[in-house]
Amino acid sequence: MAWLVFILLAVLTIGGALGVVLTRNVVHAALALLVSLVAVAGVYLVLFAEFLALVQVLIYGGAIIIVLLFAIMLTRGSEYPRISDNKQWPLAAIASLAFLGVLVPSFLINSVEGTEAQNASFSGIGESLFTTWAVPFEIASLVLLVALIGAIIIARSDDDEAQSDDREEGN
Amino acid sequence: MIDLVWFQLLSAALFVIGLYGVMARRSAVLIIMSIELMLNAVNINLIAAASHMEGIGRFSNFDGQLIAIFIITVAAAEVGLALAIILRMFRNRSTVNVDEINLMKW
Numbered sequence: 001m002a003w004l005v006f007i008l009l010a011v012l013t014i015g016g017a018l019g020v021v022l023t024r025n026v027v028h029a030a031l032a033l034l035v036s037l038v039a040v041a042g043v044y045l046v047l048f049a050e051f052l053a054l055v056q057v058l059i060y061g062g063a064i065i066i067v068l069l070f071a072i073m074l075t076r077g078s079e080y081p082r083i084s085d086n087k088q089w090p091l092a093a094i095a096s097l098a099f100l101g102v103l104v105p106s107f108l109i110n111s112v113e114g115t116e117a118q119n120a121s122f123s124g125i126g127e128s129l130f131t132t133w134a135v136p137f138e139i140a141s142l143v144l145l146v147a148l149i150g151a152i153i154i155a156r157s158d159d160d161e162a163q164s165d166d167r168e169e170g171n
Numbered sequence: 172m173i174d175l176v177w178f179q180l181l182s183a184a185l186f187v188i189g190l191y192g193v194m195a196r197r198s199a200v201l202i203i204m205s206i207e208l209m210l211n212a213v214n215i216n217l218i219a220a221a222s223h224m225e226g227i228g229r230f231s232n233f234d235g236q237l238i239a240i241f242i243i244t245v246a247a248a249e250v251g252l253a254l255a256i257i258l259r260m261f262r263n264r265s266t267v268n269v270d271e272i273n274l275m276k277w
Contacts, residue, residue, distance in 0.1 A: 010177075013185060017184075020188075021189075021191055021201075029201055030204065047178070047223075055240060070254065096190045096194070099187055100183060108176065114223030115224065117222045120221070120225075125233050133234075133237050136241060143244070151252045
């Protein structure tokens, strides 16, 4: 049963990922990414990581896909219905396959004898987050704050800047 | 029970697909999507190792999951910032194709 679910989720994950890198339509690519990310949340459930599955669906399935769709909507050019790849795509395919050829044998040769997949309780995650990982947690909040302020400043249009300059001069 | 190595192979496949996307795509938005795929591959690897190696070595199951949560946090920040940069790029050059943004190319 677990195998059946895992194979189904793996097919959805890989299929969605292939859809992202192969489709000619940007909106279709975003929807294929959504399929892939939700399937990854299912993989987390197979691994008994319920909290991560929740976070994955909320942040990736909710926030990041919406932000990417906004990016697509706001930068719509004439080329969007049929986009083209780089000219060096065969080289990219060869390089990626070569990297896969390194990764797969290294995983197979250095395989570790693990235990069965085990559950991680919500309370344990919270306790670990606010004791062992308290400093990285604070740094992560700072990173988010700085990144979002930077995003607002970069994306602000020139008209807004001119307006705020006028206001400052008026004072 | 599913062995750890199958999750590792899944994550390797996902990472390689994302790598191909980063190298082959022209649109900056699609490159961001491919980077998200690579980050997800890393997360699968971390969480699979965390839940299969509980009690082996000095790291606990929670450590792997929390590193994955930090990766998700940084990915969210990265997407927000990348959207801002892409918007600015589109406003200045009317394109999001990375091979046409060649002002600094020698």
